[in-house]
Amino acid sequence: MRIKKFEGETLQAALAKVKKDFGPDAVILHTKTYKRGGIFGLFGRNMTEVTAGIDINVSAKSSPQITTIIKPLISEKNISNQTTNENDKNVFTSYQRIEDVSFKNESLLRELNEGKISINTAFRPIKEIGTDNITLKNGLGRIQKLLIENGVEENLVYRTLQNINSQLSEQQLNIKGVAEQYLFDYISNMIKTSGPIKASPGNVKLIAFIGPTGVGKTTTMAKLAAKYSLIDNKKVVLVSADTYRIAADMQLKKYGEIMGIPAEIVLTPNDLQKVINKYIDKDFIFFDTAGRSPRNKKHLVELKEFLEVYSPIEIHLVISAVTKYYDALTIINNFGLVPIHRLLFTKLDETKNYGVLLNLSANSGGIPISYLTVGQNVPDDINEADPKLISRLVIKGDFETWIRQKD
Numbered sequence: 001m002r003i004k005k006f007e008g009e010t011l012q013a014a015l016a017k018v019k020k021d022f023g024p025d026a027v028i029l030h031t032k033t034y035k036r037g038g039i040f041g042l043f044g045r046n047m048t049e050v051t052a053g054i055d056i057n058v059s060a061k062s063s064p065q066i067t068t069i070i071k072p073l074i075s076e077k078n079i080s081n082q083t084t085n086e087n088d089k090n091v092f093t094s095y096q097r098i099e100d101v102s103f104k105n106e107s108l109l110r111e112l113n114e115g116k117i118s119i120n121t122a123f124r125p126i127k128e129i130g131t132d133n134i135t136l137k138n139g140l141g142r143i144q145k146l147l148i149e150n151g152v153e154e155n156l157v158y159r160t161l162q163n164i165n166s167q168l169s170e171q172q173l174n175i176k177g178v179a180e181q182y183l184f185d186y187i188s189n190m191i192k193t194s195g196p197i198k199a200s201p202g203n204v205k206l207i208a209f210i211g212p213t214g215v216g217k218t219t220t221m222a223k224l225a226a227k228y229s230l231i232d233n234k235k236v237v238l239v240s241a242d243t244y245r246i247a248a249d250m251q252l253k254k255y256g257e258i259m260g261i262p263a264e265i266v267l268t269p270n271d272l273q274k275v276i277n278k279y280i281d282k283d284f285i286f287f288d289t290a291g292r293s294p295r296n297k298k299h300l301v302e303l304k305e306f307l308e309v310y311s312p313i314e315i316h317l318v319i320s321a322v323t324k325y326y327d328a329l330t331i332i333n334n335f336g337l338v339p340i341h342r343l344l345f346t347k348l349d350e351t352k353n354y355g356v357l358l359n360l361s362a363n364s365g366g367i368p369i370s371y372l373t374v375g376q377n378v379p380d381d382i383n384e385a386d387p388k389l390i391s392r393l394v395i396k397g398d399f400e401t402w403i404r405q406k407d
Contacts, residue, residue, distance in 0.1 A: 003053045014050040022054040136165055139173030143183060150394055151355025153325055156362055160186060184391050191361045191387040194342050194368035197224065199234065199283045200312045204276065208287040208307055209344070210335060211318035216346040218242070220318060220373055221286045222255045223382040228284060229261050235282040238263040239275055241306060242290040252288065255378075273309045300337045307338050316342040316370055322351045325359045332364055342370035345385075349374045354393040361390075 004021065008014030011031065018026050031050050140161055147157045163186060164179070172178045197207055207224070209217040221238070229236040238261060240252045256263025262279065266272045272287070279285060289303055307315060317340045319328055332340065343364065345357060361369055369390070375381035383389070 003051065006050045006052060008048055008050075009045065011048045011050070014048045018050055018052045022052055026052045026054050028052050136161065137168075137170040137173055139170060139179060140165060143179065146395065147355070150397055151325070151353040151359070152394065153355065153359040153363070156190075156359060180395070184388075184395060187358060187391040187394055188387040191358060191390050192366060192368040193385040193387055193390075194370045196384050197228070197284070197314065197370070203312055204280050204282045204285055206276065206285050206287055206310050206313040208289060208313060208315045209318055210289050210303060210307075210315060210338065210340075212331060215318045215320045216373065217318045218251060218288050219378065220344065220346060220371070220382065221288045222259075222378045223373065223380075224371070225255070225261065225284075225286050226259055226378050227382070229259050234284060236261050237275070237279045237282050237285045238288070239266060239272065239285055240264075240288040241266050241272070242288055269305045269309045272306055276310050297337075300334065304338045314341050315339055316344040317367075318344045318346060319360070320347045320350075321345045321354065321356065321372075322347055323356060325356050328356055328360055329363070332360070332367070340367055343367050344371045344373075345369065346373040348372055348393070349381075352397040354390070354397060357390050358394045 006014045006017040006021070008017060014031075018028070028050060031048065033046060033048050143164065144157060144161055147160060148154070152160075160183070164173070164182060168179065168182060172182075197205075199205060209221050211217055218240070225236050225238055228234040236259075238252055238256050240263075242252075252265070253263045264275045266275055276285060287306075289306065290299075307313060315338060317332065317335055319331060323331070332343075343360060348354070357369065360367075369385040371382055372385055372389075373382045
């Protein structure tokens with residue numbers, strides 16, 4: 001597979017370069033426009049950049065829908081002497097584009113090739129705002145800009161604008177408080193949360209934390225263990241299967257000592273079963289798994305074996321809030337080898353762009369969000385997920401206000 005960027009003063013000019021270099025079988029992965037030269041962005045020339053690929057091995061046999069969605073139509077007709085912006089739009093509609101980050105992820109591409117996921121769920125074609133005979137009212141532009149700048153996925157932006165356009169008058173749209181409140185409520189209603197972890201009367205409940213390396217699973221588990229043991233007076237046990245990280249077992253045992261609760265290390269699923277039997281009279285066993293690469297199927301199979309030893313179990317997939325949307329979708333797809341009951345977002349203090357929370361809540365198949373973490377302090381820096389809080393973060397990115405209110 002070869003991927004290259006091409007520039008031109010118009011989309012047609014850039015596409016002509018694609019055709020010359022890659023030929024008619026090129027796949028358009030991404031396009032963007034920008035200004036070159038000038039002073040502080042003024043008086044510069046409008047330029048178009050096209051990212052294209054060749055020899056991208058997406059099999060129509062394994063997924064017949066794919067070729068109709070990603071195959072561009074770079075023909076002589078499309079690149080002939082059209083220079084205006086309006087003509088750029090005409091050419092743009094002759095093919096569907098896929099965001100460049102999508103095909104950078106080899107694992108998700110492999111899923112497509114093997115027919116394990118549908119192109120419709122993995123990559124949704126971008127719809128041009130204002131098409132389908134919809135006339136957008138004045139005032140929606142700033143909402144569109146706000147959502148895109150805060151990382152909301154383009155199809156969600158389109159759906160949101162459609163809804164607001166149909167429900168609010170132009171006069172209402174230009175009253176800032178009215179439009180913002182409607183947007184706040186609309187986004188809140190799209191976000192699904194699970195509420196707090198609950199005990200299973202008569203049974204010890206296994207709460208497992210899974211996810212990629214470095215997302216903060218151990219610290220998150222310690223925060224919840226502290227809350228349930230020290231504040232809610234529940235009988236809690238800490239267990240870790242993370243033997244990959246140096247001193248991970250010492251970290252777990254230190255947490256156990258501070259909180260006055262048992263801490264155990266397990267190497268095999270059979271070890272985990274023995275620990276569960278030993279503490280069958282407790283309320284919760286918080287199980288910290290080793291960080292797994294979403295691309296390493298062998299490690300994911302090993303994880304699955306651990307998580308099949310006992311029921312009731314509640315599995316939280318831990319994702320950093322700084323993760324890009326398509327990368328996060330890949331994580332969910334690949335960790336889907338095991339049941340995912342909850343999404344738990346960490347490191348909200350490391351970004352001011354929270355669109356990924358909305359994107360995954362709306363597009364992950366209904367998996368609810370359980371908790372949000374915002375720092376390293378145990379047990380303070382964790383909150384139950386709340387649709388209104390997430391909506392405010394998505395719209396305003398006001399992490400600092402949230403922290404002040406917590407204090």
